Amino acid sequence: xxxxxxxxxxxxxxxxxxxxxxxxxxxxxxxxxxxxxxxxxxxxxxxxxxxxxxxxxxxxxxxxxxxxxxxxxxxxxxxxxxxxxxxxxxxxxxxxxxxxxxxxxxxxxxxxxxxxxxxxxxxxxxxxxxxxxxxxxxxxxxxxxxxxxxxxxxxxxxxxxxxxxxxxxxxxxxxxxxxxxxxxxxxxxxxxxxxxxxxxxxxxxxxxxxxxxxxxxxxxxxxxxxx
Numbered sequence: 609x610x611x612x613x614x615x616x617x618x619x620x621x622x623x624x625x626x627x628x629x630x631x632x633x634x635x636x637x638x639x640x641x642x643x644x645x646x647x648x649x650x651x652x653x654x655x656x657x658x659x660x661x662x663x664x665x666x667x668x669x670x671x672x673x674x675x676x677x678x679x680x681x682x683x684x685x686x687x688x689x690x691x692x693x694x695x696x697x698x699x700x701x702x703x704x705x706x707x708x709x710x711x712x713x714x715x716x717x718x719x720x721x722x723x724x725x726x727x728x729x730x731x732x733x734x735x736x737x738x739x740x741x742x743x744x745x746x747x748x749x750x751x752x753x754x755x756x757x758x759x760x761x762x763x764x765x766x767x768x769x770x771x772x773x774x775x776x777x778x779x780x781x782x783x784x785x786x787x788x789x790x791x792x793x794x795x796x797x798x799x800x801x802x803x804x805x806x807x808x809x810x811x812x813x814x815x816x817x818x819x820x821x822x823x824x825x826x827x828x829x830x831x832x833x834x835x
Contacts, residue, residue: 633734634674634675634676634681634682634731634732634810635675635676635677635810635819636674636675636677636807636808636809636810636816636818636819637672637673637674637675637732637807637808637809637810637812638671638672638673638675638805638806638807638808638818638822639671639672639673639745639748639752639805639806639807639808639815640669640670640671640672640673640803640804640805641667641668641669641670641749641752641754641803641804641806642667642668642669642670642802642803643667643765643801643802643803643804643832643833643835644663644665644666644668644708644710644835645665645765645832645833645834645835646792646794646800646801646802646803646833647710647792647802648710648835649794649795649800649833650792650793650794650795650800650802651795652795653712654711654712655710655712656710656711656712656713656714657710657714658704658708658709658710658714658715658716658717659714659715659716660704660708660716663705663708663710664705665765665834665835666755667749667754667755667804668706668707668708668749669706669707669745669746669749670724670803671724671728671745672724672728672729672732672741672744672745672748672808672812673728674728674731674732674810675820677819677820678820679820679822679823681731682731683727683728683731684726684727684730684731685730685731685733686730686731686733687726689726689730689733689738690722690725690726691718691721691722691725691726691738692738693718693721695737695738695739696721696738696739696742699739699742699743699746702746703717703721703742703746704716704717706746706749707720707721707742707745707746707749708720721742725738725741725742729741729742732810732812735810735811735812736812740812741812744812744813748806748808748812748815751815752782752783752806752815753782754779754782754783754787754804756782757778757779757781757782757783758775758778758779758782758832760778760781760782761774761777761778761781763775763778763832764832765832765833765834765835766832766834767831767832767833767834768831768832769829769830769831769832770801770829770830770831770832771828771829772789772826772827772828772829772830773828775789775801775830775832776789779804779806783806783815784815785806785807785815785816785817785818786817786818787804787805787806788804788805788818788821788822789801789803789804789805789826789830790802790803790804790805790822790824790826791824791825791826791827791830794831794833798831799826799827799829799830799831800830800831800832800833801826801830801831801832801833805818805821805822806818807819
């Protein structure tokens with residue numbers, strides 16, 4: 609009977625937190641950056657440049673995603689806190705440069721940012737409000753500079769193939785932390801560098817070694833396409 613009462617109390621507490629819009633806890637963030645050349649090379653019909661024009665040939669932000677150490681993650685934590693562009697008005701120009709959408713149809717990015725905030729950002733809202741969430745991601749983008757780390761190791765987006773181990777080592781040497789590399793395939797079925805995952809502590813302030821990596825794998829040699 610005692611255990612049933614405790615379980616009921618825990619259930620009621622969680623329901624109250626949900627009603628109040630309080631985000632559940634999480635353990636760390638994945639900070640995910642995407643290479644635009646690989647996104648567009650995998651399916652050119654699904655690649656549309658933003659209305660502001662072709663983005664720079666550099667890694668762009670995909671998202672800042674709260675995660676648990678067991679590999680699962682929270683999502684859509686607060687439907688009562690939708691994306692509000694006015695809360696990030698001073699960041700919009702930087703977001704358009706560093707966090708562009710390449711999905712079709714072409715857009716200025718608002719729908720992409722809205723998706724990222726509502727699916728992922730709301731799950732960290734107890735620590736980061738909307739402005740802080742996007743500012744944190746922009747700061748991490750500047751701090752990590754993945755492309756420069758790769759170029760310093762002679763790894764450039766020239767359409768050539770590079771060792772996956774060398775790519776990881778280059779990014780670790782540049783950032784100080786071990787990345788996880790996500791690959792996709794081009795139209796010919798060749799594996800290519802698509803996204804780079806780095807881990808950040810739950811405050812969003814410090815890079816950390818990843819407690820757990822996502823699932824998936826790349827070949828030992830992967831292409832780094834042009835853009």
